[in-house]
Amino acid sequence: xxxxxxxxxxxxxxxxxxxxxxxxxxxxxxxxTLRIVASAQVGHGIIRLTEEEENAALDRxxxxxxxxxxxxKFVPASxxxxxxxxxxxxxxxxxxxxxxxxxxxxxxxHHIHSFAFASQLDEACRRIHGLGIDALAAAGRNRDIVxxxxxxxxxxxxxxxxxxxxxxxxxxxxxxPLEEQxxxxxxxxxxxxxxxxxxxxxxxxxxxxxxKKIAEVTPEAERRLGVKIEISLSEQKHSTxxxxxxxxxxxxxxxxxxxxxxxxxxxxxxxxxNDIDSAVVFIKNIDNVVPDSKRESTIRYKRIIAGLLMxxxxxxxxxxxxxxxxxxxSDTLDxxxxxxxxxxxxxxxxxxxxxxxxxxTFLREKLDRPLRVCGMVxxxxxxxxxxxxxxxxxxxxxxxxxxxxxxAPEYAHLMAEATHFNPVDLVCYTKDTxxxxxxxxxxxxxxxxxxxxxxxxxxxxxxxELPGLWNGAMSDWNTVFVEVPISTFNPVKxxxxxxxxxxx
Numbered sequence: 001x002x003x004x005x006x007x008x009x010x011x012x013x014x015x016x017x018x019x020x021x022x023x024x025x026x027x028x029x030x031x032x033t034l035r036i037v038a039s040a041q042v043g044h045g046i047i048r049l050t051e052e053e054e055n056a057a058l059d060r061x062x063x064x065x066x067x068x069x070x071x072x073k074f075v076p077a078s079x080x081x082x083x084x085x086x087x088x089x090x091x092x093x094x095x096x097x098x099x100x101x102x103x104x105x106x107x108x109x110h111h112i113h114s115f116a117f118a119s120q121l122d123e124a125c126r127r128i129h130g131l132g133i134d135a136l137a138a139a140g141r142n143r144d145i146v147x148x149x150x151x152x153x154x155x156x157x158x159x160x161x162x163x164x165x166x167x168x169x170x171x172x173x174x175x176x177p178l179e180e181q182x183x184x185x186x187x188x189x190x191x192x193x194x195x196x197x198x199x200x201x202x203x204x205x206x207x208x209x210x211x212k213k214i215a216e217v218t219p220e221a222e223r224r225l226g227v228k229i230e231i232s233l234s235e236q237k238h239s240t241x242x243x244x245x246x247x248x249x250x251x252x253x254x255x256x257x258x259x260x261x262x263x264x265x266x267x268x269x270x271x272x273x274n275d276i277d278s279a280v281v282f283i284k285n286i287d288n289v290v291p292d293s294k295r296e297s298t299i300r301y302k303r304i305i306a307g308l309l310m311x312x313x314x315x316x317x318x319x320x321x322x323x324x325x326x327x328x329x330s331d332t333l334d335x336x337x338x339x340x341x342x343x344x345x346x347x348x349x350x351x352x353x354x355x356x357x358x359x360x361t362f363l364r365e366k367l368d369r370p371l372r373v374c375g376m377v378x379x380x381x382x383x384x385x386x387x388x389x390x391x392x393x394x395x396x397x398x399x400x401x402x403x404x405x406x407x408a409p410e411y412a413h414l415m416a417e418a419t420h421f422n423p424v425d426l427v428c429y430t431k432d433t434x435x436x437x438x439x440x441x442x443x444x445x446x447x448x449x450x451x452x453x454x455x456x457x458x459x460x461x462x463x464x465e466l467p468g469l470w471n472g473a474m475s476d477w478n479t480v481f482v483e484v485p486i487s488t489f490n491p492v493k494x495x496x497x498x499x500x501x502x503x504x
Contacts, residue, residue, distance in 0.1 A: 001251070006259055013261060014239030020259075023242050023464050027249040032447050033408035037347070037397050039418040040387035045345050045399050046376055046420060046481040049304070057307030058300075064280070064310050065192055071306075072197040072278035073185040076266055076469070077163040077178070077286040078206070078236060084165075084495050085158050088146050097142045107496050109142055114499055116174035117155065117166040121145070124154040161206050161286075164213060167492065168291040168503060177492075178210070179217050180289035186225040187295070188302040189282060195228045200286075201272050204235050234275065240268035242464040244456070252461045260456065267449070267466035270473040274440040276430070280306065283426040283470070287492040294502050297487040301375060305482055306427045309373040312480055315339055316367050317433045323367070327360040336363055344478050345389065348396035366396070370438045370477045374401065374470070375425035375484035379418055386421040387481045388414065393445065399479040401470050405450050420481075423489035426470060428477075440473075448472025 001024075002010070002017055010020055042048045049057065065071070082089070087104035099105040112118055112133060122133045125148045129136060136145050150158035157165055163181075166174040178200070185196045202210045210233060218229050241261040244252040252260045273281065282302065290298060319336045322328050328336070337351045340363060350362040376387050388407075390400040401422050407415055431437050448467040455461060467473045490502050497503065 005257075006251075009259055013241060014237065015241075020243050024245060024249065024251065026449070026464055027245045027451060027462055030451065031449055034400075034402065034406055034448070035391035036402075036407065036411045036414055037389040037391060039414045040345075040376075040389055040399055040481055041417075041419050042483060045387060045389050046483055047308075047343075048483045049308070054304050057304045057311060059307065060310045060314075061303045061307035064307075065190070068192045069310075070277075070279040071189045071191055071282070072199055072276060072280070073181065073189050073282040073284070074273060074276060075163075075181050075198065075200050075284060075286050076269055077161060077200040077210070078203040079162060079286070080203075081160055081162045081165055082158050084162065084492065085150055086494075088150060088495065089158065092143050092146045092150060094143070097140050099142070104494065104496060105142070105146070107499070109137065109145065111496075111499050112137075112145070114504065115166075115495075116169040116498070117149075117157070120155060120166065121149055124148045128153055160209070161203065162492070163200065163202075163286045164206070164209055167289065167498060170291070175291075176213065177286050177289050178213060179221065180291070181284070181286065182217070182221050182229060182231075183225065183292065184289065184295065184298065184302070185282075186221070186227045186229070187299045188306070190227050193228070194226070195230060196225075197230045197232075197278065199232045199234065199272075199276060201269055202233050202235060207233060207235065234272045236263055236268050237271050240264050240271055240466065242466065244454070245462045245464075247460050247462060249462070252456070252459075255457075260461070262454075262463050264464065264466035266469045267444075267471070267473045269469050270440050270444060273430075273469070274437075277437065279429060279431045279435075280309065281428045281430055282306070283424070283428065285424045285491065288423065288425075288490060290490050290502055291504075294490075297485060301484045301488050302425075302427075305373045305375050305425065305484065308480065308482055309371065309427045309429055312343060312373065312478075313371055313429050315343065316371065316478070320364065320367050320433050323360055323364050327356050330356055333359055333363075336367075340366060343480065344398065345480075346396060346398045347389075367478070368432060370440060370443055370474070371429040371480075372426050372470075372474060372477050373480045373482060375423060375488065376420040376481045377423045377484060377486050377489045379421045380486065386418050388418075392476070393447070399481055400475060401479075403468065403471060406448065406471065420483065422470070423484070423491075424470060425484060425488060443474065443476035445472045445475035448475055 040046050091105040126132050148154035163178045164176055167177050168175050185198050190196045214231050222229050242264045244260040244262050246252050254260050340346045350358050388402050391397050450465050452463045454463045
């Protein structure tokens with residue numbers, strides 16, 4: 001199947017022929033569907049904290065930081081912003097400067113001075129066309145305005161990552177999501193020494209731009225926030241790229257005959273996360289940020305879920321100490337099993353049986369794993385991917401975050417019953433009770449990837465997506481879902497989302 005040239009290409013990427021063959025076999029076999037027990041709801045898989053419990057969690061987080069606990073914020077930031085501007089690309093490529101009333105282009109141009117980048121766009125229009133935004137609009141040259149926003153000759157917003165776009169206006173200067181993530185990190189995750197550690201995953205193409213922006217904004221942010229900021233960057237490893245296939249399932253080849261490899265999706269970032277040396281790691285999407293004046297709820301609940309993480313970790317640590325090398329008495333064992341059932345929402349016949357030895361062995365195995373607490377938001381719109389209770393490969397059931405593409409048709413009724421969705425608001429504990437880092441790729445369920453249909457230069461191909469970072473890549477983690485308010489979820493999926501009051 002592979003030529004000597006192919007094998008050399010595979011080796012250069014850090015992969016093996018066996019790995020690539022296994023990927024190609026997936027195109028033929030597909031991925032098995034997951035068995036779902038129920039959609040997670042409050043009282044069964046999702047915790048709803050009382051005000052007293054929230055305050056206790058806040059206290060626990062403050063205690064952790066005061067004691068010198070390790071903490072880092074991990075932000076996937078390599079995604080291009082092109083999807084934000086899909087409607088504007090279509091308008092720019094059209095053959096008319098007119099647009100329908102209420103269309104995305106109409107809303108964008110009508111409110112153009114409300115965007116944080118309006119001043120920079122006006123300068124780009126003057127540089128390219130000799131006229132500012134208002135003059136071009138008066139002349140009916142609307143596409144020229146949009147092209148100045150998207151094109152490399154202008155602001156190049158169609159080719160930049162979201163993290164480097166101007167999102168929010170401020171009296172002194174507008175800020176990018178990168179800067180807002182730094183501020184949020186300072187307000188939630190500054191350690192006892194006043195150090196804020198952040199890690200951004202970026203693309204190789206855009207790394208120099210991130211490095212330049214970080215160098216520009218860090219000194220002022222440190223002065224304004226009164227902290228020391230340490231930022232590291234990494235790129236998705238080429239060894240995690242997956243081979244593309246033709247519709248017939250054979251290796252897809254480029255025009256020069258070489259094999260085509262594609263990034264394996266955000267699930268590949270489990271390798272980057274595995275390289276992080278921090279017990280506690282926050283994970284949040286780059287675009288879910290708000291200005292200073294709208295961040296109070298976000299900060300409070302970031303701290304709450306971090307404190308809840310530490311409370312759950314405390315119970316795990318105590319339980320594993322009781323299970324260390326011995327089988328506790330039945331009463332102690334039952335209390336640990338009850339914790340696994342109620343807090344971690346693990347279901348298995350071994351937890352309910354009379355065989356104490358089997359129960360202790362099962363609990364040791366299940367408790368000694370990476371831990372995550374995930375904020376879940378009430379579903380106020382359409383049902384879709386989110387928190388579910390699913391059956392694991394070992395036959396036990398536990399909480400999982402699923403995308404709608406992972407849910408088989410026979411479980412459509414569970415999607416309709418879903419009460420919450422996943423805003424990607426996680427805090428993780430990635431070390432064991434001895435302080436050693438877990439080897440995170442060992443806790444990935446490889447059967448939870450999926451296949452998508454793509455194209456390359458007009459040729460159809462099939463692409464293999466690895467198990468998602470907070471989906472199958474964390475399938476074998478201990479997981480706790482906790483309800484957080486909708487005010488903590490403010491993503492920017494289209495450019496006009498920036499016009500929402502929360503972003504102004």
